[in-house]
Amino acid sequence: MGCINEITGHTKLTGLLGSPVAHSISPLMHNESFRQLGLDYVYLCFDVPENNLKTAFEGLKKLNAAGFNCTMPDKTLICQFLDELSPAASMIGAVNTVINDNGKFIGHNTDGIGYMQSAVNAGFDIIGSTMTLLGAGGAASSILVQAAIDGVKKINVFSLKDKFWNKAERMVESVNQNTDCEVSLFELGNDSVLADSIANSQILTNATSAGMAPNTELCLIHDKEMLRKDLIVSDIIYNPMETKLLKLAKEQGCRTFNGLYMLLYQGAAAFKIWTGKEMPVEHIKKLYFDK
Secondary structure, three states, X not given: OOOOOOOOOOOEEEEEEEOOOOOOOHHHHHHHHHHHHOOOEEEEEEEOOHHHHHHHHHHHHHOOOOEEEEOOOOOXXXXXXXXXXXXXXXXXXXXXXXXXXXXXXXXEOOHHHHHHHHHHHOOOOOOOXXXXXXXXXXXXXXXXXXXXXXXXXXXXXXXXOOOOHHHHHHHHHHHHHHOOOEEEEEEOOOXXXXXXXXXXXXXXXXXXXXXXXXOOOOOOOOOHHHOOOOOEEEEOOOOOOOOHHHHHHHHOOOEEEOOHHHHHHHHHHHHHHHHOOOOOHHHHHHHHHOO
């Protein structure tokens, strides 16, 4: 085990398409996992803005790449080039993982899987519960769909009424039609409605960029009294590791977790889609995450 370190004539290509990508931890995670399991794969980063995505994808098809990840700004646009989408990716309208299945390129979205597994990793069972979800963008959509598929009972989504509102409405309708979860969409900004939702939820999740560096003072919860002691509060941000929301939650005695392990577990889900094997997550966690 761990013997594959050199690229051979049989090496299978995987990688990341997006822009920018140079900061990504994904090559470290995946290449170390390939080495640990003795798999003849390699993972590279390709800086591909949207205007070059079609050409890059056609090139990867011709090269018979085993699969690849997509990050911003390519997650939505890639859908139109693929042969098939998973049920979750279809509802979300975005793809972060593509597999070459004997020449058929199939899109998946593992971001929501990563979030749900990170909740388990933090020691929380949210199946059958009610969630208040802040945001309706890409990450929020992934969490919404996967949480609904996995069995979260009710999700109240709060979003700005911006140019993406109509898309959010269509997604909520799709989730209501295709899962047993009851989803409602509310405009972000009415604190009394938000407070009522949180009061009736087991978990509050911030899936927006509010609070991310460098704008670390931003927080969508304006009154910490909304946060009661038995509430779980999560934030998909991991820079900083503790956002203003998580600080307020801890002051109120809430249990919390951030987005760091969502990043790990979405990668682990992609790894399994490509290789059929489990990523050695404990090893990767100690190596790159638990610092």
